[in-house]
Structure formats: C-alpha cells, structure tokens
Ligand code: ADP
C-alpha cells in the first residue's frame with residue numbers, strides 16, 4: 001500500500017534534488033518515512049539560557065544556548081583560510097562566533113546591535129569563549145516556539161552542514177515534515193498490548209520523540225518506540241524458532257554405539273565435569289526429537305567444549321552420519337586435528353583436515369573420500385564452505401568460536417544438504433543474557449559453567465613499561481622452574497606497520513635479555529608463511545623453545561599446558577574480551593599460572609577500567625557484561641559486529657535490558673496463544689513480525 005511516507009524526500013519543502021541526494025548519501029534518508037524515523041540523538045533544553053561567564057566554568061563541549069547582542073564583525077586570514085567572526089556579548093562577558101564556510105550567507109543575515117539566541121558548542125579558543133558555526137535566531141522570532149522546550153539534536157555530517165543541513169537544518173526539515181505525515185501514521189501495536197504495558201500511541205510517540213514538551217513525554221515516547229523495535233525482533237526470532245521446532249525433518253541420533261562408547265570407556269583420560277555431562281545430555285535430547293538442533297554452547301576458554309563437540313560427533317558417527325568442525329584459523333584447525341586424531345587413535349572413526357593450504361593432491365583425495373562417506377569427521381577452516389566440498393551424509397556441524405564467522409558463512413553450511421544438519425555453535429566469549437536473547441534468540445543455549453578440576457585461578461597483574469625489569473626477572477624464574485612464557489603484541493590493521501615494528505623491537509630486546517644458548521625463542525606472526533608459523537608453534541609446543549613471541553594470532557585455541565605466563569604488551573590497546581581470551585591460553589595445566597598486563601603510564605579511563613577488571617576477576621561472564629557497558633551499545637548494535645541482520649534505530653541491547661526482557665515475555669505470550677499470528681486481533685503483530693524477520697532469515701533460521 002503506497003503511503004505518503006514512501007514519497008521521496010526531495011519533495012519536502014527545504015530539500016530539493018541536490019540536498020535529497022546528499023541526505024541519501026550521507027544518512028540513508030530517501031523517503032519522508034526515513035526522515036520521520038531519523039530520531040534526535042540528544043536534546044537541549046531550549047528554555048535554558050546560559051550566561052557566558054558560567055559556560056566558561058562548567059561546560060565541556062555539549063551544546064548550550066546563549067542570548068547575546070552582536071557588537072561587531074571582523075575577518076581573519078585569506079583565501080581558503082578566511083574566517084568571519086561575530087563579536088558578541090551578554091551582561092556577563094564576551095564571546096566570538098566563527099564561520100569558516102558559507103561566510104557570504106551568514107554575513108548577509110546577521111546585523112549588529114540586535115539580540116540573538118545563539119545555539120552551539122562552546123570551546124575555548126585563544127582563551128576566549130567561542131563557537132564555531134553556531135545556529136542564530138533573532139530573539140523576537142523565538143517568542144513563539146511551537147514545539148515545546150526540548151529541542152532535538154540530530155546527528156549530521158560535514159557535507160550536510162555545509163549545505164545548511166546542520167542539526168538545526170534537519171530539525172527544520174522535521175518541522176516541515178510533521179504536518180504532512182501526522183495524519184497517515186497508523187498504529188502498529190494492538191490496543192490491548194499498549195494498554196497492558198503502558199505504551200503511548202505511535203503518533204504521539206513519533207511526535208514526542210522529535211518535539212517533546214517535557215522530559216516525561218520524551219521518556220514515554222522513547223519507551224514506546226524501543227518496545228516496538230525490540231518486540232518486533234522477538235516476534236521474528238521466536239516465530240522462526242517455532243517453525244524450526246515444529247518441522248520434523250531433523251536427523252535422528254537415537255543410538256549410543258561403538259564409537260561413542262569405545263571413546264568414553266577406553267580412551268577418555270579423565271572424568272567429564274558435571275557441566276560437560278549435562279551438555280551432552282541436552283544435545284542427546286535435542287537430536288532425539290526429530291527436530292533440527294540449533295544450539296549455542298557457551299563456556300569459558302578451557303572449559304572443555306571441544307571435547308563435548310568430539311563426543312557429539314562420535315554420536316553422529318554411531319548413527320551413520322558425518323560431522324564437520326569448522327574453526328576460524330588454520331593454526332586452530334591444525335591443533336584440533338592433532339588433538340582429535342590423538343583421541344581417536346586406535347578407534348575406527350576417521351578424521352581428516354582440510355584448509356586453504358591443503359595440497360592439491362591431498363585435497364582431491366579427501367574430497368573423494370568425503371563424498372564416498374569414508375571420512376567421519378572433517379575438520380577445517382572456511383575452506384569447508386566451498387562448493388566442491390560435498391559430504392555423503394552430513395548430519396552434524398560444529399562451529400567453533402562463532403564470532404569470527406559471518407552470518408552468511410554460517411548459513412552456507414546447511415545448503416550442503418537437503419535436510420538441515422544439527423548445528424552446534426561454540427563460543428568462549430560469554431554473551432550477556434539480553435544480548436543472547438536478541439542475537440541468538442532462536443537458538444537453545446547450553447552453558448559449561450565449570451572448569452575441569454585442579455585448575456588454579458590465574459593470577460593477573462598490571463605492570464607499567466617502567467617496571468619491565470621486574471617482568472624479565474619473573475619470566476626468568478618461571479623458565480628456571482621449567483615453565484614456558486607467551487609474549488603477545490597487539491596487531492591492529494590500521495597501524496600494522498607500527499605494530500610490526502613494536503613486535504620486532506620487542507623480539508630484539510627479549511632476545512637480548514634471554515640470550516642463546518640458555519634460552520630459545522619462537523616467534524609467530526601474520527607475516528610468516530603457514531609453514532613458518534607451524535614450525536614456531538611446534539617448537540614451543542614440544543618445549544624446545546621457552547618463550548613464544550607472537551601477535552594475537554595465538555588468540556584462539558592454542559593448547560600448551562606447560563605455558564604458565566601470558567605477557568600482554570600494550571594491554572591498553574586490546575579489548576576486554578580479547579584480553580580474556582588471551583589469558584585463557586595459560587592456566588591449562590596444574591601449575592599456578594600468571595597473566596601480566598603491560599601498559600604505558602598514561603591510560604584512558606576505559607583502558608584503565610578494562611585492565612582493572614582483568615586484574616580483579618577471571619569470570620568471563622562478568623567481564624562480558626562489563627565489556628558491553630564500556631563499549632556502549634553502538635558497537636554491539638551494529639550489524640557487522642553482532643551478526644545481526646538489522647540495525648536498531650533507538651533501542652540499545654546494553655542499556656535497555658529491562659525492555660528486552662519485557663518484549664521477550666510479551667512475544668512469548670502472544671505466540672503461545674497464536675503461533676502463526678493468524679487470528680484477526682493479531683493482524684498488526686503479523687505485520688510487525690514480518691517487518692523484522694525478512695532479513696533475519698539468512699541467520700540461523702534458514703527455514704521459511
Ligand atoms: P575449550 O574448547 O572449551 O577451550 P578444550 O575442550 O580445548 O576447552 O579443553 C581444554 C583442555 O582441558 C584440553 O586439554 C582438554 O583435554 C582438557 N579437558 C577437557 N575436559 C576435561 C575434563 N573433564 N577433565 C580434565 N581435563 C579436561
């Protein structure tokens with residue numbers, strides 16, 4: 001149904017062809033509806049007028065409003081550097097208003113000896129209070145402000161600002177827009193749901209989000225819009241999940257047979273933890289229902305997820321199906337392959353390794369045997385996704401450290417079959433509850449919340465670069481005692497050159513401090529060939545070298561129980577979950593392990609908070625909650641980072657946890673009553689569900 005909201009933005013007064021193109025390019029605003037849903041990111045109390053003298057004291061860089069008289073104008077510089085300055089004052093002091101661009105336009109409009117309300121971001125420039133490109137309005141025009149006391153501040157871009165579409169310009173457009181669309185906004189939530197949850201109507205909410213008359217009305221508007229967004233997502237997710245669990249084409253693994261039992265009774269060198277047993281039970285239940293399993297397995301590094309995966313793969317083998325284990329890096333694939341073939345030694349099940357660097361001849365042979373059903377367990381990297389990798393009867397897919405795989409890649413795994421294989425996604429990055437509800441809401445979740453017995457908590461310390469001698473002394477004592485040490489350097493794509501320099505410098509000074517023949521060093525980083533890396537890893541693993549100097553390539557999954565010290569250089573540059581992952585590389589044996597965080601003296605507030613948290617706790621769940629808070633929502637809400645197929649416009653998964661939970665509950669209630677939303681009273685909800693589920697279908701819900 002065509003609506004005014006679908007009309008192109010260029011027809012709105014104040015826009016036109018050129019600005020329309022800019023709005024689309026810069027902000028993705030193409031239609032009137034897009035603009036209506038372009039919300040302010042903050043609000044300024046326009047009833048509050050600051051005194052110039054007061055701003056100096058209390059204000060950082062947020063927007064303020066002053067009431068001033070223009071005393072005179074001046075110019076500075078020439079050519080491109082030319083600037084136009086208005087000298088203004090109020091009874092408390094003076095300020096300068098600066099323009100670098102659009103000078104002609106401003107010049108023509110401002111007059112001396114008249115009073116203006118000036119709105120902008122104050123800065124101290126040459127010890128004078130100044131505002132760059134402020135918004136100006138004559139006081140006499142301000143008297144009848146139609147739209148309440150709080151004025152929305154819209155985010156904008158430089159290109160837009162240069163075309164009179166600064167935050168105020170966009171605000172003006174929204175003012176022009178409102179009368180045109182007010183009448184066509186149709187309610188999206190049934191009245192009973194609004195009433196039960198105290199939600200204002202959509203029209204009121206959209207009005208108040210742009211033009212709130214009070215903080216109270218703003219809160220109500222936000223609440224309603226956030227609820228709608230999160231509720232729509234939940235309806236989509238839970239519907240997909242309902243569809244999956246009502247279809248009956250999942251493979252059945254009813255039998256516990258020879259492969260599983262031989263491993264369990266003859267090979268397993270230790271007792272499973274209670275948590276491991278519970279998860280295996282959960283998977284067994286899932287695979288006995290006839291529905292396809294879609295399960296997320298969370299467990300801290302070293303908690304024994306891979307072992308659970310192996311046992312489940314053997315279960316698949318017992319029932320006549322092939323499995324595959326997909327991991328993000330070649331090193332990790334190689335390690336898994338080595339440990340799994342170790343475990344399978346003397347047993348019948350056959351495993352193979354396939355990565356990008358598998359030789360052509362070997363590859364051909366593997367592919368043939370795979371298609372003939374002679375390989376039971378295939379371990380590999382992204383290479384497994386290639387078209388020509390064809391299984392005889394793939395029944396079970398394990399994806400390790402899922403955050404490194406995109407949504408797309410995950411989806412491709414089950415186009416390999418007519419029937420979808422069971423999926424187990426394993427992650428060591430704990431996902432806070434509300435985030436899991438939203439991102440993985442259609443997955444069942446298993447948690448391994450217990451480490452194998454005998455592990456001692458890792459001791460974490462923070463040292464400044466100036467305390468390096470103490471660090472070296474400590475490393476020597478540990479090596480003396482027969483232990484091994486990792487030294488890890490950050491590698492960030494944007495500053496790769498500098499990072500490698502740090503790595504090389506670090507390597508140099510460590511080799512000076514730990515000279516041959518007493519000490520041997522391994523080095524592994526991204527600029528090495530696969531063989532070189534392999535060799536470095538191998539030597540360290542076999543204890544031929546005592547120190548492993550590396551970039552974060554070892555971040556995922558290296559298993560050297562004799563390594564007890566993890567030194568993280570420039571720790572302030574790592575994210576919290578990365579730090580925690582790295583720390584998980586030690587503490588795998590029975591010896592006391594240590595993580596040493598090295599940093600410069602100067603730390604940002606966030607960096608200090610991350611480091612303090614690491615020193616304080618080993619609990620991955622607590623760290624991930626904190627991480628979510630520190631990073632704010634922007635990071636996580638982004639499609640790219642989260643693997644989420646849509647962007648949130650207003651809700652935040654980290655801040656609005658209560659609304660996430662509420663919307664989940666309400667969605668569950670509605671869907672229990674009417675799973676397909678077919679009842680007349682749920683017509684609106686079916687629409688809402690579809691709005692939020694079309695794009696999401698590429699995710700775990702491949703079933704339509
Ligand atoms: P994750 O994949 O969760 O990081 P792994 O499965 O790689 O953990 O296990 C880490 C280490 O602990 C491995 O060396 C593994 O053999 C060992 N391990 C796993 N489960 C147990 C257990 N129940 N008891 C003792 N050691 C275990």
Ligand code: MG
Pocket residue numbers: 302305306557
């Ligand atoms: Mg692992």
